[in-house]
Amino acid sequence: MKEPDRTHPREVLPELPPEWREAALRHTGEVRQRAVGESGWWGTWCLFRKEMHRFLSIAGQSIVSPVLTTMLWYLVFGYSLGDRLDTVNGIPYTDFLVPGLVMMAMITNAFLNSGFSFFIGKVHGTVVDLMVTPLKPWQITLAYTGASVIRAIMVGGVIWLVAAVMGAGTTYNVGWTLLFMLLTSAAFALLGLATGILAKDFDHINFIPSFLLIPLTFLGGVFYSVKMLPAPWDQWSLLNPIVYMVNGLRYGMTGISDVPVLPGLAMATVSVVVGLVLVVWLLSTGRGLKP
């Protein structure tokens, strides 16, 4: 039997009927023409819609459940402690509590939406379908982050609205409030996406909310003013970035803040930029995704 060349087998051309070759050349030309003119915006819009569709298809779990849980926090803490604390920094405790609870719900939902969605794609193997598309890394980032921000703002917005209906005075500066909601949810959506890209199992996805986000949020002045803490804890708390985000939102809703609001705005903006750069870099290099 003839021995094959073990390094580079000789070039052998296929023998094809000319009509097959012509059909292939024609089709390739058509696809090339279409491909060169495609910007990727339609694809980005479709990915955003798919992500919206995904969390809305489980709205009971993705929207209703976090709203209910947060409203229970509001009722239990607001009405049980509210009578004893009366006012905090000059406003009723129930009003003081709303921005913290809104921020807590938004951080968790923004993070989990993008993180879980991307990671589940890795588990089910459908991430391959995304990686072979012509979408650019920043377009994928934009679509995932956009959908997560919408979910977080829906959850936060409903909590804000229900609290207002229940009598909370939380409409001091709506523009500032929406700006902080947008920036913080974008920052945590990006953190969630980066975690989803890098995660190897479900523990990695749960690790950051359980051991980082919830402790930092609880210690970030959601339920109390950091000014009420004894030294040195009041100063230590200022190292927690979530303190600035909670207080930025609290300023927008009630007009009071434990910390200056502009550094808070700067911190939220920088978080978004850093998250954006990190996620685009991860998707561009394929780290966590491609060998």
Added chain:
Amino acid sequence: MKAILDIRGVSKSFGNLKAVDDISLQVYPGEIFALLGPNGAGKTTLIGCISGLIQRFEGQISVAGYDVREHYPVVRQLVGLVPQELNFDGFFKSRHVLEYQGGFFGVRQYRKRARDLLADFSLSAKADANSRWLSGGMKRRLMICKALMHQPALLFLDEPTAGVDVELRDELWQYVRRLRANGTTIVLTTHYLEEAENLADRIGVINDGQLVLLERRNELLSHYGERWLEVRFDRDVRPEQFSDACCNRIERIRENQLRFYFRDSTMQEPDPEPVLPRLLEEFREAGLVPLRIEGGRSRLEDIFRKVVGNHAAGKGEGTR
């Protein structure tokens, strides 16, 4: 002839393991090319390098003249991939899975395209079923539909008929032939050599990350193929009793049964060499009486095993 897929000196390692080792290969417009190899040979890794799943590799790959890394948005419009592993998106109905996948590639008429593909692959009844609840064969068909949503010019089918029944496999083969006739170039990896034998124009054999053989299907069968005659004698017999000239090689099947192999360089003709009279003469000279004679020819599977075995033996690893 200008290649639609041009692979030049591509290598890819995972730690100390060289999954793809300096492969150069061209695939031409309109052909069905079959890439064969044992598990772990490097087929899927090579496809990953072409389709964008693997970015860090040595060498150059271009599709229709576009470098796969430099011009990836264009290349990915040109390429469609049906991955080996079954996947599903449990949040969506089958039609939504297709519509969104088409949308990612900029397909505006994605609803119509999804409807047509579901009909082509006999999945219309499952259009509104969650993809999680489809059977394995249906999931495989849905994956093929996904890869076809953007009407790629070059389609990679990585083990497309793994786990599907014979009827569906035949339907799929027909669809593949139709796709090619309509202008799609197809690269197929498969373990089912019958699939390559039925579909492919050219066949490449890959082993230990190296392309060890590249031939047109018919020439592969005629160059590397053999015919054989299996003879049962009236008494015990040994291969050494026959001259080297009688045949290419002899295999002892039982004490009184031998298989005589002949080179089959002109397999298309009914009986190109008068082997039987020569063989009968040898039997007569040895005083042997043939009781039963059966004939056959090697299939692609035998050739594949031989080529891979020779390659492994050449590396000092023994025959697989």
